[in-house]
Amino acid sequence: MTTSFAIGTFEDRGSAFPGLVVGDRVHDITTILPTVTSTRALLDDWDRNLDRLQAFVDTAASEAAARDISDVTVRPPVQPIGQVFGAGANYRQHVLEITVAHRLGVDGASDDELRNQANRELDERAAHGDPYVWPGLPTAVSGAYDDGILPDVGTDVDWEVELGVVIGRRAHRISAADAPSHIAGYTICNDITARSLVPRSDMPMMGTDWLRSKNQPTFFPTGPYLVPARFVPDPADLAIEMRLNGQVMQSANTGDLLFGINELIAYTSSLVVLEPGDMLITGSPAGNGSYWKRFLEDGDYMEAQISGLGQQRTHVRAATGVLPPWQESRQYTESPV
Numbered sequence: 001m002t003t004s005f006a007i008g009t010f011e012d013r014g015s016a017f018p019g020l021v022v023g024d025r026v027h028d029i030t031t032i033l034p035t036v037t038s039t040r041a042l043l044d045d046w047d048r049n050l051d052r053l054q055a056f057v058d059t060a061a062s063e064a065a066a067r068d069i070s071d072v073t074v075r076p077p078v079q080p081i082g083q084v085f086g087a088g089a090n091y092r093q094h095v096l097e098i099t100v101a102h103r104l105g106v107d108g109a110s111d112d113e114l115r116n117q118a119n120r121e122l123d124e125r126a127a128h129g130d131p132y133v134w135p136g137l138p139t140a141v142s143g144a145y146d147d148g149i150l151p152d153v154g155t156d157v158d159w160e161v162e163l164g165v166v167i168g169r170r171a172h173r174i175s176a177a178d179a180p181s182h183i184a185g186y187t188i189c190n191d192i193t194a195r196s197l198v199p200r201s202d203m204p205m206m207g208t209d210w211l212r213s214k215n216q217p218t219f220f221p222t223g224p225y226l227v228p229a230r231f232v233p234d235p236a237d238l239a240i241e242m243r244l245n246g247q248v249m250q251s252a253n254t255g256d257l258l259f260g261i262n263e264l265i266a267y268t269s270s271l272v273v274l275e276p277g278d279m280l281i282t283g284s285p286a287g288n289g290s291y292w293k294r295f296l297e298d299g300d301y302m303e304a305q306i307s308g309l310g311q312q313r314t315h316v317r318a319a320t321g322v323l324p325p326w327q328e329s330r331q332y333t334e335s336p337v
Contacts (some may be wrong), residue, residue, distance in 0.1 A: 003057045006225035006310070007185070009039050011073040018042060018079075020053055021225055025066040032056050039078045039226065043276035046168040046184055050228055075143045077187055077226040078166060082277035084136030084220060085268050086162075086191055086210075090283025091256050092122055097286040122258060131259040131267045136191075136281075140215045144188070144223035144312040150296065150319040151216045153327050154194030157296040160284030161242040161304040163235065163254050164189040165261055166226055171274040179262035182274070185228040186235055188306050189281045190242070190314065192219040195290060221302075222279070224310045232308060235261055239307040240285060245300055249292060252285030254306075 006021040007029075018039045019026040029036050033052060036042045042049050089095050098104065099118040100111050109117070142148070150157055168184025197213035200206045232238075235254060242250040259267070264280055274280075289295045296302075298318035305311040323331070 002054065004227075004231040005053065005057050006227045006231075007039055007042065008077045008223065008225040009075040009079040011075055012067075012071070016075060016079065019072075020057070021069070022057055022066070024069050026069055026072060027056075027066050029053070031065060038080065040080055040082075040277045043078075043168050043184055046276070050230070073143075074145055074224050076141050077223045078277045078279070080277070081138035081141045082167070082275060082279060084138065084141065084189075085272075085274075085278065085280045086134050086136055086214070087259065087264055087281065087283040088132040088134060090131065090258050090264075091252065091285045092119075092258055093252065093256055094284060094286040094288075095122060095258070097291055101291055126258050131264055133264070133268050133280075134210045134214075136210075136220060137215045140217060140219040142218040142221050144221055144310070144314075146218060146221065146314070147317045148192065148221060148296070148302070148314045149218045149317050150298065151194055152319045152321065152323055154197040154213065154216070155295070156195035156289070158193045158195050158289040159242055159244070159249070159296065159302055159304075160191040160193060160288055161240060161250055161306075162189050162191050162281040162284050163238060163240065163261075163306055163309075164222060165235075165265070165280045165282060167265075167274045167278040167280070168229075168276055170276065171265060171269040172272075174266060174269050176260075176262040176266040179265040180229070182265060182269075183229045183261070184276070185226045186232050186306075186309055187223055187226050187279070188304055188309050188312055189279065190221045190302065190304050190312060191281055191284060192221070192296075195295070220281075221304075221312055221314050224312065227309050238309070241305050242287070243303045244294075246303075249289075250285050250287035252287075254282070256285060257282060 008019045010019045018029040105114045105117050164187040166184045169182045171182040194213045198208050200209050238254045296316050300316040302314040
């Protein structure tokens with residue numbers, strides 16, 4: 001019988017190592033594959049390296065020299081951290097929720113009328129339109145159990161738990177049918193967003209500003225692990241949930257994606273080069289703080305989980321209270337002319 005496993009990056013006494021996770025035990029991969037000194041290096045020959053790790057796991061030797069997960073620090077699973085690409089408005093129920101909550105449609109329309117119109121527009125977009133994909137920065141990625149730090153710049157800080165797809169082979173201008181062969185595996189990512197920073201009121205013609213609203217430090221809690229695609233039989237049928245201080249805020253299934261994983265990879269690769277270790281986060285289901293009218297506060301706990309991929313736990317901490325020099329210099333005593 002084949003034993004499933006996961007991949008991660010861990011730290012012990014200040015030293016990081018790529019880890020092979022079986023249950024609640026972790027092996028240092030460098031003791032199994034000496035030339036693989038990082039999870040990124042593991043991706044260079046992903047399929048063959050996985051076969052080697054599988055052979056190790058399926059032997060009695062796999063019990064030797066393993067450590068308890070609780071004895072090491074869990075870091076973001078892929079190191080060095082690659083590019084991040086996010087898909088927006090990609091869960092049907094989420095879009096319907098936003099449409100009704102913000103009355104995005106004909107003035108005076110009922111809730112049912114707004115939903116029906118939005119459904120028609122979503123069907124048209126899925127059939128003839130493109131996904132909405134934006135870039136994220138590796139410096140915003142944090143570990144699954146790291147603290148989440150509220151920003152000194154920006155308010156209404158929101159959660160968006162998403163399925164993360166990690167690229168295992170360079171992809172450029174590939175088809176949706178070819179996409180699965182470029183997937184290394186899956187993880188969890190919480191796409192944290194400072195809602196007050198999304199619009200540019202000083203430059204409304206520019207629309208949304210994802211740099212400042214989504215890329216501040218600790219805004220992408222990721223992990224705890226990378227689960228190889230071979231152990232995720234149907235990524236389009238995974239339960240996804242986020243609890244805030246124990247209360248369920250998001251609960252959905254990845255089957256509600258408007259554009260599926262293969263389509264997202266094909267579209268993104270039509271424009272940019274995807275490299276091994278890059279992560280594509282596939283969109284957030286309904287139930288964000290914007291819907292609940294409740295945003296993150298100092299002391300909150302977020303717990304995010306996706307079936308088969310583990311669980312995150314993020315303790316929210318207060319902002320430093322000190323503005324960066326740029327923003328401090330913009331604190332006008334009266335409205336600028």
